[in-house]
């Protein structure tokens with residue numbers, strides 16, 4: 001079903017599948033036996049490498065101990081590129097693998113989902129499957145997705161996001177593919193694997209969770225089964241993100257964020273997203289910046305933009321954030337939710353506008369470092385009028401935009417984008 005159809009005033013909504021999951025400390029140790037039960041013999045492990053953590057060696061060692069053969073593709077980039085996917089597909093075919101295991105955050109899982117779809121179609125380009133349920137062959141190789149960040153939820157969702165590098169360098173294209181066929185076979189979330197996630201990424205990923213939770217709660221899709229889980233994910237994020245960020249080996253904080261990210265992804269899986277994600281995708285397309293960072297910067301502006309059409313929903317969000325709203329109007333409660341989100345952003349040390357994002361502070365952002373033709377000159381986020389225009393155009397074409405509760409046109413969205421790039425959060429308080 002296309003999203004345009006979903007958004008029609010029609011009583012039938014679509015619930016998208018989740019995989020079976022293993023959640024909790026120590027879950028990584030049973031990946032080997034679980035893989036054997038699923039019939040894995042030779043698996044392609046897809047990862048960014050997680051260098052410095054030892055996680056990939058630890059997990060691959062465990063898989064080998066249980067008798068699995070493994071081939072490792074460890075070159076998945078942040079904001080995975082189409083060539084990452086196709087290189088992995090070639091390796092899978094060359095080494096006659098029969099299954100996939102992704103280890104990492106959303107980039108590794110997303111690239112892996114794209115590779116499975118490509119393998120199921122004789123190695124056709126992943127870019128052919130942009131859009132909604134474009135798979136013609138629903139039988140993909142089986143896939144265990146092991147998360148090492150609390151943010152993406154890609155291990156449990158039906159979405160994957162890829163940057164198309166075949167386009168005109170002046171107009172890079174990052175797209176979302178939603179596909180019931182790409183859902184992993186088994187999701188593994190172990191909070192002890194998050195211990196090595198650096199401070200800045202923990203904070204940024206946490207705002208991906210807050211976006212995944214809040215966007216379906218106010219979405220035009222208004223998908224009833226998502227609403228309760230969305231609020232619970234918001235509550236868990238507000239309760240645990242500070243601790244997970246600043247005390248990385250605190251198990252309750254990490255476990256709280258594990259459940260927040262897992263629940264939030266299941267909320268948006270059928271409940272939809274909005275232009276926090278559209279802006280995030282657009283800025284990544286042009287600058288290769290981190291998805292969670294982009295969401296964090298966009299979220300307060302988009303909440304402020306959307307509030308006038310759903311104050312009551314934002315008042316519910318305020319209560320989920322722990323705000324005592326008794327005696328407040330819905331408008332006041334919604335404003336308190338926004339202030340609380342800005343406080344959380346500042347408490348976990350996230351930059352407040354895109355022009356403040358610098359390579360030195362955020363090493364995972366490859367500003368100016370390539371590796372593709374798009375990013376060689378993009379060493380600083382410009383934020384000038386031309387930049388605002390091209391990002392706004394990308395936002396309007398994003399698959400997440402139709403779910404946004406407030407109508408999006410060039411004229412309504414452009415000031416939001418401009419504020420994300422150049423504005424002060426103090427304007428929203």
Ligand SMILES: [Fe+2]
Nearest residue numbers: 152208212277
């Ligand atoms: Fe996201």
